[in-house]
Amino acid sequence: MxxxxxxxxxxxxxxxxxLPQAIMTIKTRDTxxxxxxxxxxxxxxxxCWLVYGISINDKAIIFANSITFLLAASILACKLYNGFSKKE
Amino acid sequence: MxxxxxxxxxxxxxxxxxLPQAIMTIKTRDTxxxxxxxxxxxxxxxxCWLVYGISINDKAIIFANSITFLLAASILACKLYNGFSKKE
Structure with a gap:
């Protein structure tokens, strides 16, 4: 269908x-x-989506959210790093 | 469960x-x-999620993605506005 x-x-x-946001943030370090x-x-x-996907054993949810988790966590790490090092 | x-x-x-990203972007206009x-x-x-939700008549998908669409579209509009007005 x-x-x-x-x-x-x-x-x-x-x-x-x-992905483009993670690349841009890691490259420029501007957050x-x-x-x-x-x-x-x-x-x-x-x-939470990842935990949910694992719990119901849904490979599509696990796959998509593993990638998104890595990308979002990288962006968050840059933001936190800039915050702690008082760059913002 | x-x-x-x-x-x-x-x-x-x-x-x-x-929501916090949309509020921050609309307030500061910094994109x-x-x-x-x-x-x-x-x-x-x-x-596309919204179209999919409507097509399978899933109220949860329709509801969540209507809100996210409005928020993401507002942020995109600010980014495009700044791009066209050469503020970046």
Missing amino acids: VFEYIGYLAAFLTTSSF QSLSLSMYSLFTLGVF | VFEYIGYLAAFLTTSSF QSLSLSMYSLFTLGVF
């Missing part, structure tokens, strides 16, 4: 979207306009 | 996380360290 493919496309887009609250809540949320 | 609640918590966290590619892909992805 065509709608199933829209679901896969949606999952691909929302997961992969964090001034990134919200610490957003990345704290989001990283925790993706971690 | 406890895992079901972890799923709800995950959905709540990943959806609501975009320097936000990736245009991320917000373009993410907003499109959330729109």
Whole structure:
């Protein structure tokens, strides 16, 4: 069914979207306009998705959220590093 | 089951996380360290989730992604506005 493919496309887009942000943040180290609250809540949320995926043994949820977790956690780490080293 | 609640918590966290970013971006108008590619892909992805939710008539997917779409689209609009007005 065509709608199933829209679901896969949606999952691909929302997961992969964090890649350019992670690359940009790691390269430039600029996190001034990134919200610490957003990345704290989001990283925790993706971690919960991962736990949920493992608990119901859903490989798609586990796969997508493992990648998103790594990307979001990298961005959060840069933000926290800048915060602690008083660069912001 | 406890895992079901972890799923709800995950959905709540990943959806609501975009609220502090949207508030911060609208308030400060600073989008320097936000990736245009991320917000373009993410907003499109959330729109696809919305279409998918409507197509399978899943109220939870429709509800969560309507909110996320509005928040992500607001952030993207600020980023595009700054880009076009050469503020970045």
